Amino acid sequence: MKKLALAAALVAVAVSAQAQSKLKVFLSEKTPISIELDGKHFDKTGTSITVGDLPPGRHYLRVFEMERSHFGRPQERVIYEGRVKTHFGNITLFELDAPTGNINVYDESMETYASSPTIMGTDENGRPMQPGSRYDGNRSQVSQPNENVQPVATPPIQPAAPESTLSDARMTALKAKVSENATDSKKLTEMKAELANDKISTNQVSVMMDWLSFESSKVDFVEWAFPKTTDQQNFGSIELKFSYKDYQDEVDDFIKKH
Secondary structure, eight states: OHHHHHHHHHHHHHHHHHOSOEEEEEETTOOOEEEEETTEEOOOOBSEEEEOSOOSEEEEEEEEEEEEOTTSOEEEEEEEEEEEEEOTTEEEEEEEETTTTEEEEEEEEHHHHHHOTTOOOBOTTSOBOOTTSOOOSOOOOTTOOOTTBOOOOOOOOOOOOOTTSOOHHHHHHHHHHHTTOSSHHHHHHHHHHHTTTOOBOHHHHHHHHTTOSOHHHHHHHHHHHGGGBSOGGGGGGGGGGOSBHHHHHHHHHHHHHO
16 A cells, blocks of 8 residues: 555656646547647647646637538637636646537646546635636637737848857757757756856847747746847847737737836
8 A cells, every 4th residue: 555655656746747737628528629729739639638848827729629621521620719827736627618618727736636637626625626616718719710819920130149149050059959858848947057148139039939839938038038138129029929919918018117
């Protein structure tokens, strides 16, 4: 029995060490879906989709249902789009009832979920949550375009950066080193450590953003890099690198406060 308890504890520690936060998306009907998170489409279809090592915070989620076209070919149809928030050390279980558009979001610690994955979540008093006990989100916008989604645009090319910023050779070497990491959290740690004593240009920040997958990670990096940027008067162009208006506004507010 002690061995079993120790094994369960080790599994829980391993799970919590692997990810800052997790998101699991599924339909009440348990039918196949695919998802897009922060503009990144995941090439996977299943009755549930789990994204691990996710930076905690706000994320923009789109859920797709698989259906047949008139020609019998499978195709994706948007059945939900909106924001969802994840928390450090937790797995967020996002349940969507497609016919009604109702959403239930449950937060569970990774340790608890690893040892008892059938538990959906607990309320403030520690009692198991029931479906419908907390609503957090918007009704689905079926096959409707999202007005907040803006096309990704590349910031205009800026004049050559001062000599004190990174050389092309250093940028190439840094990209190779960062790409050895599989997750955004590890890439961010590597980038911040490598650039701790450097000055960088707005254009270099723009290029390094593309090394990250999630827009929330890009916001983290942009806000961290701003004080180190030599041409802060050009930094407003960074906003155009983000696909969603929420993130553009967040960066804009940050720049105005600094």
